[in-house]
Amino acid sequence: MPSPIVYRPMEPADAEAVSRLIAESFSEFIGPEYTEEGRAEFLRHVEPAALVERMRSNHLLLVAMAGEELAGVIDLRDNDHVSLLFVDTRHQRHGVARELLARALSIARPAKPGLDRVTVNSSRFGVPAYERLGFRQTGPERTVNGIVFIPMAHRLETEES
Ligand SMILES: CC(C)(COP(=O)(O)OP(=O)(O)OC[C@H]1O[C@@H](n2cnc3c(N)ncnc32)[C@H](O)[C@@H]1OP(=O)(O)O)[C@@H](O)C(=O)NCCC(=O)NCCS
Known part of the structure; x- marks a missing residue:
């Protein structure tokens, strides 16, 4: 039977596994969209040391664990920008x-x-x-340093609204 998923804050000891999951998923699903320069830039951005540095700054990183196995990760910057969201292929959908x-x-x-x-x-x-998660495109696709992206935003209900 598959292990239930447990969600918790990322810890420095997770950095190698998180970096590996992101790099593998990126290479399969996203890398082909980027230029060589973009691929190198992205992979530098998710090296273990870079992830640990972000954990200690203005980024909130949570992991999803299936037993001992890492199933996914989210990195939320400044409480309002999803920097990374990756789920291992076996745990997608x-x-x-x-x-x-x-x-x-x-x-x-x-x-x-x-x-x-x-x-x-x-x-x-x-x-x-992201559309299924409530995000909508807010501008045209852009390419910066070989990284291709589509800006999107998700409106949240506020307590006043
Ligand atoms: C995008 C990604 C994070 C989704 O993770 P996931 O755990 O499979 O997503 P969920 O199961 O929570 O699905 C959320 C919603 O999106 C839908 N969805 C998920 N993957 C989808 C896909 N590839 N195509 C269309 N819809 C998809 C789901 O059906 C669900 O909608 P519903 O609840 O209304 O049915 C995962 O596919 C992934 O890691 N992809 C590679 C990396 C990536 O592209 N990350 C985002 C880039 S910034």
């Missing part, structure tokens, strides 16, 4: 990304009163999933 986002937002909302909008720069591959 089971609600792991939805739950990671919900849990990150439940931490972000009290930390940022009045939070009414979360943004993401999605890969082309990610757009349909």
